[in-house]
């Protein structure tokens with residue numbers, strides 16, 4: 211599989227009054243053509259920031275403090291803004307978690323879709339409108355012709371979400387970064403949107419980075435998963451391995467927090483004790499150690515590097531956890 | 542601060558035949574259409590709610606689920622008085638509230654709170670989190686001292702898994718899930734008795750989701766809080782609800798106790814919905830795929846709103862609107878097929 215995207219040691223800081231906050235800390239991963247990666251993790255762990263950083267959209271007071279991003283072999287993190295703008299919304303699109311980052315409240319969605327198309331392609335109004343209607347239909351917006359003339363606030367939350375998915379797909383991107391694209395969608399439409407993504411990945415070899423907290427959706431849609439905690443990827447592996455046999459204690463806590471179905475109805479859910487540290491006060495050593503049920507002395511002293519983990523069928527993955535350090539004893 | 546609503550036999554909230562229509566015709570020129578060679582003016586309306594009726598008892602967690610765009614948020618907003626209804630009535634604690642003046646509505650504004658669906662749009666971008674949380678508290682509890690206000694804000698911030706450091710920051714400095722927790726804190730801070738929570742956990746990772754759901758369940762037990770909970774995550778709905786209402790295109794199609802609904806769904810839409818629940822470790826599954834186009838609330842279908850997508854529709858379904866009828870075991874279903882016993 212040829213590499214579509216390579217993210218190497220990407221680091222993003224926010225300069226706050228109280229000092230720098232590291233929202234992304236040396237994140238590394240790769241994605242092949244047609245490949246589907248799920249990015250999950252604690253709220254505030256840096257998933258959206260990772261998405262923004264890939265397309266170089268970190269606004270002040272944030273800045274990229276290190277690392278690089280290669281797209282189809284080209285180092286796009288080094289390109290001037292004008293050049294990256296030709297890629298953004300065209301070869302790489304992002305479905306933003308905040309719909310209003312895509313939508314302008316004072317323009318009808320038809321106007322916005324036509325503008326997005328014409329920014330990258332030399333086509334006329336009616337041709338552009340026809341493409342827009344077609345994409346809206348693909349995301350199951352009923353009466354798309356009539357809806358073109360409506361303003362964003364006249365749609366339901368889930369309809370807005372589908373409209374920004376349609377906008378992200380307008381120019382047939384080669385990579386789509388979808389940040390919580392289905393949080394407002396009911397399960398039937400969610401299933402159809404995921405089918406649409408899957409179909410595009412298979413047919414056009416589009417790559418997909420699916421950022422979501424919904425582990426069930428990730429497990430049905432992606433081939434591999436990266437789990438983020440406090441700005442770092444703490445576990446990575448094949449999807450079924452990570453959800454069935456999570457190795458990192460954070461991932462284990464996450465899976466255990468899911469509602470367990472009818473026999474447990476109404477009972478308290480398992481939550482991971484404590485909260486993720488504010489990113490300006492990340493504890494020394496492993497950033498998860500204050501909440502970790504398996505923490506050892508070394509965990510508060512030294513940060514674990516990425517360590518290989520193995521599965522019974524010979525497959526492997528990565529966990530950043532001292533438990534998997536063969537030099538540290540028994541586990 | 543306030544005694545939980547005590548009379549358990551009477552509904553806390555009672556909604557009768559609630560309807561809501563939005564006019565989306567736009568400007569005068571947009572309304573003009575050419576028909577048979579003549580220019581005509583036509584209004585385009587969205588029928589977001591069609592004669593919706595239900596009761597919520599004190600202490601219940603009444604969940605509303607349904608297709609995106611079916612009217613759940615509109616229902617929530619109309620219930621707490623943010624939208625005036627175009628038909629029907631809303632009663633709260635025995636009093637009709639949809640006709641109250643804004644002054645007489647004031648006490649209800651504290652007792653009923655809403656957590657809005659979009660955590661990005663619902664927080665004032667120019668206000669620090671401290672101000673966002675203190676203002677409603679000062680407004681509704683003018684007798685509280687500054688210290689009391691500060692303590693209460695910190696307490697709620699911790700309950701939602703936030704950090705006191707957050708208080709000095711502006712909304713745009715937070716991630717989606719962090720903002721969602723700030724919205725939840727804003728609803729909880731004034732100590733309400735009824736909360737409409739519109740997708741309150743959709744942007745949260747499952748561990749924080751668990752924390753918020755535990756908090757909601759605790760508040761229900763300890764202070765008798767009542768919820769109308771709008772969510773699309775059915776495993777969460779199954780976990781925390783007492784009763785569930787299923788909506789389709791502005792109409793209720795089924796209302797049932799949570800056990801009944803998940804064990805024995807009646808309405809064909811409910812069945813399709815439950816079959817599409819994604820499960821951990823499951824590969825893309827054999828959902829009941831709905832046939833046909835998603836219908837539009839701009840031109841409501843005749844008869845049963847679901848008939849165009851229903852596997853069991855017949856001639857009567859196309860013609861006649863099914864009533865929400867009580868089954869032997871108390872489940873309410875609006876489906877001719879269920880009524881006729883052919884389903």
Ligand SMILES: Nc1ncnc2c1ncn2[C@@H]1O[C@H](COP(=O)(O)OP(=O)(O)OP(=O)(O)O)[C@@H](O)[C@H]1O
Nearest residue numbers: 224233253254255256257258259714716717718719
């Ligand atoms: N403009 C900003 N100024 C200061 N801090 C910021 C800013 N944007 C993001 N952050 C911080 O960066 C961290 C990572 O945020 P990010 O939005 O990537 O989280 P996330 O993993 O996407 O979380 P969620 O699942 O809640 O959306 C957060 O702790 C947030 O407070």
Ligand SMILES: Nc1ncnc2c1ncn2[C@@H]1O[C@H](COP(=O)(O)OP(=O)(O)OP(=O)(O)O)[C@@H](O)[C@H]1O
Nearest residue numbers: 364365366367368563589609610611612613614615
């Ligand atoms: N302010 C408005 N102006 C015009 N139309 C509106 C307005 N608010 C909602 N609508 C329309 O009413 C219908 C119901 O919208 P609503 O937001 O209640 O749906 P929902 O069930 O909450 O959907 P979702 O799950 O996607 O949030 C939609 O067709 C929407 O376009």
Ligand code: SF4
Nearest residue numbers: 845851858876877878
């Ligand atoms: S009433 Fe008819 S169309 Fe409607 S759900 Fe029942 S069987 Fe299907």
Ligand SMILES: [Mg+2]
Nearest residue numbers: 258307716717
């Ligand atoms: Mg995010």
Ligand SMILES: [Mg+2]
Nearest residue numbers: 366367614658
């Ligand atoms: Mg809604």
